[in-house]
Amino acid sequence: MFExxxxxxxxVLYIWRHEMIRVFKDEGxxxxxxxxxxxxxxxxxxxxxxxxxxxxxxxxxxQSHSALSRQFIHDCDAxxxxxxxxxxxxxxxxxxxxxxxxxxGIYLIPSDFAERISRGxxxxxxxxxxxxxxxxxxxxxQTAMVEASRLGAGINIKRAGNFTKRxxxxxxxxxxxxxxxxxxxxxxxxxxxLPAVLMLILQQALALGIGMAAGTARERHxxxxxxxDDDPHYRGAYRIVWGKALCYGMLGAVAAAYLSMAVPxxxxxxxxxxxxxxxxxxxxxxxxxxxxxxxxxxxxxYRENVMLLMVFVSxxxxxxxxxxxxxxxxxxxxxxxxxLFPSTFGVRAxxxxxxxxxxxxxxxxxIRILWIQAAAYLGLACLVYRHQFRLMRKYANN
Numbered sequence: 001m002f003e004x005x006x007x008x009x010x011x012v013l014y015i016w017r018h019e020m021i022r023v024f025k026d027e028g029x030x031x032x033x034x035x036x037x038x039x040x041x042x043x044x045x046x047x048x049x050x051x052x053x054x055x056x057x058x059x060x061x062x063q064s065h066s067a068l069s070r071q072f073i074h075d076c077d078a079x080x081x082x083x084x085x086x087x088x089x090x091x092x093x094x095x096x097x098x099x100x101x102x103x104x105g106i107y108l109i110p111s112d113f114a115e116r117i118s119r120g121x122x123x124x125x126x127x128x129x130x131x132x133x134x135x136x137x138x139x140x141x142q143t144a145m146v147e148a149s150r151l152g153a154g155i156n157i158k159r160a161g162n163f164t165k166r167x168x169x170x171x172x173x174x175x176x177x178x179x180x181x182x183x184x185x186x187x188x189x190x191x192x193x194l195p196a197v198l199m200l201i202l203q204q205a206l207a208l209g210i211g212m213a214a215g216t217a218r219e220r221h222x223x224x225x226x227x228x229d230d231d232p233h234y235r236g237a238y239r240i241v242w243g244k245a246l247c248y249g250m251l252g253a254v255a256a257a258y259l260s261m262a263v264p265x266x267x268x269x270x271x272x273x274x275x276x277x278x279x280x281x282x283x284x285x286x287x288x289x290x291x292x293x294x295x296x297x298x299x300x301x302y303r304e305n306v307m308l309l310m311v312f313v314s315x316x317x318x319x320x321x322x323x324x325x326x327x328x329x330x331x332x333x334x335x336x337x338x339x340l341f342p343s344t345f346g347v348r349a350x351x352x353x354x355x356x357x358x359x360x361x362x363x364x365x366x367i368r369i370l371w372i373q374a375a376a377y378l379g380l381a382c383l384v385y386r387h388q389f390r391l392m393r394k395y396a397n398n
Contacts, residue, residue: 008239015243019213023247026216028303033209033248037255040205041198045267048194056139057085058105059094066114068151072125075147076107081139094128104130105140117155183270183356191269195355196323196347198259202286203343204314206252207293210244211306214297237385241378245290252286260350273353277360281353284370285346291377292342298384321347345369 023029058076062069077084085103088094094106106128117123127144129137260278264271273281300306319325320338327335338344349366352358360367 008236011236011239012243012246015240016246019244019247020250022213022216023209023251026213029209029213029216032205032212033251033255036205036208037201037259040201041194041259041263042266044197045194045263045269053133053135053139054080055083056081056105056136057083057103058107058140059086059088059097059103060084061088061091061094061106061108063111064109064113068114068117068123069109072109072147072151073107075150076143079143079147082143098128098130104133104136107144191355193318193324194267195264195269195351196318196321198263199285199347199350200314200318200321200343202252202256202259203289203292203341203346204310204317205255206248206286206289207296207310208306209251210248210290210293211297211300211310212303215300215303215305218301219303237382237389240385241291241294241381244294245287248290248293249286252290256282256286260354264354270355272355272357273350277353280360281346281349281363281367284367284374285342285349288342288370288374288377289346291374291381294381295377295384298387317341317343320344323347323351339369342370342373345373 023033060073062073073084076082084107086094086097088097088106091106091108094103094108097103098106106126108126108128110124110126113123113125125144125148127141129140131137260282261271263269296309297306299309317338320330320334320341321344322330330338345366349363349370352363352366353360
């Protein structure tokens with residue numbers, strides 16, 4: 001029994017060494033397992049490093065030409081988020097500037113703006129936003145709301161006839177509201193979505209690398225199988241799976257540490273998780289992603305197939321995590337499909353501990369499901385390679 005165990009360990013180490021050499025000799029596999037986890041996060045994080053837009057260009061159509069309209073325009077232009085770039089005679093001219101992407105929004109001040117306010121009626125300012133970029137919409141719309149409220153407060157103070165500054169403050173803001181941005185103080189896109197993208201990159205990189213290696217194996221081996229029929233060390237499903245998993249696990253551990261600790265520190269993303277909590281979360285997630293990739297690799301016949309298979313589902317997987325789209329608004333059958341992917345629970349657990357400050361006990365449901373997925377995909381991967389052995393015997397007998 002000891003000799004048999006020794007032989008199994010020897011075979012596992014041999015397969016690990018053999019797979020590691022293949023990874024570093026294959027440029028495509030090396031790109032997905034090393035270059036993508038190292039370079040992709042830097043690209044995404046650098047693009048969204050500013051978090052919010054400033055000096056968003058807008059065009060103003062001032063049909064009032066009054067002191068109040070000029071004050072409103074001046075206050076909006078003084079805001080750090082807005083830049084009054086153009087003045088237009090009418091709405092058609094302003095729309096042409098938007099269509100040429102010279103501005104991101106339009107402020108239309110009607111001709112009766114000042115007259116309505118002087119009569120004690122409600123004045124209106126029409127705001128038109130370019131909805132192709134949500135950050136620009138936020139800057140254009142929120143600036144108009146803030147400055148309109150501030151202008152209205154000043155008008156109310158003048159009409160109130162107060163005697164003290166305290167009375168003026170109460171007139172301007174009868175109900176004080178403390179606006180506290182939880183979990184994302186800057187209100188930026190990067191701190192909100194990119195932590196989820198980092199975890200998704202880890203799963204997709206492992207699946208793409210493992211799948212491409214499987215496609216290469218099928219192209220090299222006789223009869224298009226995953227297992228070489230001329231190597232005596234590849235003679236057991238468990239030892240093959242564990243040998244490959246050891247290879248991909250070493251690379252995945254480096255990528256996981258880099259994505260979860262180095263990249264957030266480089267770009268000042270929220271980092272509230274303790275080291276042990278992060279480790280206990282990343283361990284089942286990385287293992288589940290590896291065995292998920294090995295199971296999916298059975299569907300890959302050629303090297304290019306894995307790119308069509310996994311890259312296509314990257315955006316839907318991000319939505320299914322519930323980060324960029326509310327989880328409560330996802331239909332039940334899509335939520336059921338999301339349970340098949342480790343990224344669904346890995347992303348949720350990472351966001352909760354690293355961005356929201358959750359403790360390990362608060363992410364235990366996600367951790368348990370990740371371990372269940374790891375065990376399930378381990379079993380499926382072993383079944384895949386057992387099926388490969390049956391096919392090898394079939395071709396050998398023929």
